[in-house]
Amino acid sequence: MWGSFTEQLGRSVYEGIYQPDHPTADEDGFRKDVIEAVKKLNVPLIRYPGGNFVSGYNWEDGIGPKDQRPTKLDLAWRSKETNQFGLHEFMKWCQKVGAKPDMAVNLGTRGIDEARNLIEYCNYPKGTYWSDMRRQNGAEKPFNIKVWSLGNEMDGDWQIGHKTAYEYGRLAHETAKVMRLVDPDIELVASGSSLRTMPTFGTWEETLLDHVYDDVDYLSLHQYYDNYDDNLAEFLGKSVDFDGFISDVVAVCDAVKARRHSNKRINLSMDEWNVWYHSKADDDKQAPWQEAPHLLEDHYNFEDALLVGSLAITLMKHADRVKIGCLAQLINVIAPIMTNTTGEPSVWYQSIFYPFMQVSNFAQGIALKSQQDVPAYKAKDYDVPYTDSMATFNPDKDELTIFVENKSKEKVEFESTLANFDVTGIVEATQFCGYDIKKTNEDQSMKLQTLSSITVSDNKVSANLEPLSWNVIRLNAKD
Template sequence: MTARVTVHRDYTISRIDDRIYSGFLEHLGRAIYSGIYEPGHPTADAQGFRGDVAELVRALQMPFIRYPGGNFVSSYNWEDGIGPRESRPTRLDLAWHTSESNAVGIHEFMDWCELVGTKPMLALNLGSRGLDEARNFVEYVNGPTGAYWGDLRKKNGRAEPWNCQLWCLGNEMDGPWQIGQKTAVEYGRVAGEVAKALRAFDKKLELVVCGSSKPDMPTYPEWERITLEHTYDTVDYLSLHMYSQNKAKNTAEYLALSSKLDTYIATIQSVINVVKANKRSKREVAICFDEWNVWYHSHEQDRSILEGMQGWPHAPRLLEDIYNFEDVLQVGLTLNTFIRRADVVKIACIAQIVNVIAPIMTEPGGPAWRQTTYWPFLLTSLYGRGTALQLAVDSPSYETEMAGEVPYLDVAGVLDQGEKVVTFFAVNRHPSKTLSVDLSLQGFGTTARVIDHQVIAHPDLHVVNSVERPNEVVPRPGQGAVVEDGIARVDLPPHSWQMLRVSV
């Protein structure tokens, strides 16, 4: 099979916001305890943070990490995680039916962010709590000394404010599973008032309001419209969530889910534009896709904990999806979609980072290793920064029940002006045929040459990386990619992910 792609230097979509390569860390399962934090581990530092995990997270170069949830935040009292550890209460978490020791709170999380070279994106509890608790938390984190909350922060060991600029106004407030679920009108009113109060404290804060928790919600997309009617003038981003799953074991349909994701983004972009027009506003509200990933492998094994059959365990093994090679393709397709929608998607957070539906796994007291999905995220984060290019793609396609006609070739292109490099990220969805691709490079001059070519492929879709075999699925140097007469030529093996970098 053959496919053709045309790219021109001057035909661009948008500058890619580096924050689309952000992450998410929730007090859920082993994400915190025996994930990032394990005092006594052979690699732990003086604060108890695992050095092996910090090294793997640091390599991903995540600009921001969302914290502390997630569903967890909707019944979380942030005050429980400050002050001397011996005085912190243990609480029962209603979201995941577990107990929370609060050994890690806002101070520890901020220290960990500094350790791994990222910034915080903090979520406020608008489920069981409201405006006062939200503004107090913001003032504790960002306020000056000389006033109550700043002085309390100083008493707890931190005189200087952290100046966290990115704040989420609740989490998935449309969901019946959420503590403190609200209607769109109820939530819009609360979020609007909280946003107004936070603007009175600091006009430069960036605020994220909740959109639909998934595109299958019965209230979607009316929820977004109503919420934005109440908040458009005071917020900067609308939050969206979507998880991909292949319960039916149908790879062709599974790999078409990125078309559903693209439609989701396009629909909400239209809703934003309608509200903007109705309000005669000049403000720009963008999309913050702050939860996305593959999530379905662990559903059955999680059931007994989530239904309360094991009491209230502390940091149990929950949502520990073990990802296979097929999931590499799905993660690559999702990242390609965000690149192509760079004009409206400005923040995206893979959910999550360690142990809980995560690219990194650990064993208590033992090693940490990279799951299969670590690799497409790593390479796209490192080399997918710059300007998203418009691509004209001519590819053979196949018919799907969910998304209609879907091309076998999925490709995104990024121009790094400083390095003068065009990077292509490509997935071949075909199960058995190699796809020969011609990429016509127009407007780039005549000296183009291939400088890097990485391939992730495996004959077994269900193969995984494990503590015993951590490198079963890894990127390997590609072969045969060339540039001739302004055309880059590369072969994509069946069911493969590739990165091709061309110096221009």
């Protein structure tokens, strides 16, 4: 399930989702221009409220009359939080963009009691203290939130309430237990390693799963990439590292399964992934304790879009185990969508918007296994295929979609034989190419273009791929 992520960080919520004084604001203070942009991404799941923010957050501060909500210091991002946007606002906004929530509970400064109260408030129909408070606050029916995250990045010392794997594992187990007593039908995500380079990577997963294997449905993993070395070949090769990270986590999960003689399989939630590094120097200079400061506002260039596309292909290749993939984040903060508070354009799309939009809309249904024979180049740590591809089949629409990226600076002849499918025509073929690798999209000149050099014959697809290009080929097909 392709998803995204938002938290009270920078301008992600305030001046992003919520800006009551903006010309496009609706009756709830939500920016309608942002709602329309998010709808184009078609993200069915949005993780909230964090992220680092959740580990110091009291959800009760964001409910009830707005004039009675407290302003507090957010220690995670050294900002002021007005709590004008909270649980009810998020749930109402999700309805408007057509998404379901992945709700995180605070296992940093809080824990079991907060979690049981929150799920009672959200999911219990009526007749109890917390469920009746929800009804008094305007939500007669329960929210019925089904996906819940047990904290965030608890392996990181930067996290408020950071814990050892043992400490977190015990807390996550006890929290899961009480949450399932309130609602046995929920799905739970345990917090895995924040990065593959964490010193506790592997041992964290193993220790944690010893405590929560029977309690949770997913183990999370997070990964961000940078290009501080300004080496395009190395940068695009980081999709190979991404692939290895996922494979390693699967191996640990399955090792614990074997040792426990369990029939249960733990799936993965890649609920934070993206490129992130452009804004860090400016973020370090930011004065603390502002409301909605400009934080983590990376302006993505064309090479970033190429890596995001390749990372998405990698997630598809692991669709048997990665069941949730949330691009972090959604608006203004390391995001595909940016806003201006005044003037035009009020909303603009970053370079990474285009590959993510296409996978979130068209990588649906069944991920198809493939045998690939393509040349590779030597990066510092990896052999990197010049051509990265994946196909999905949506039986509800009789549509087969091929996602293929050319990482070479030369044109490439791409050919794919579609065994066991009857291909009857081309729905659409696009390419995203021809831009300087350092070009960003503030001028909104980046667009998807038609891929015209494509032929389909005898269930064989052929195309000439432009150098450094992201390509999507949609076909009418029956299996």
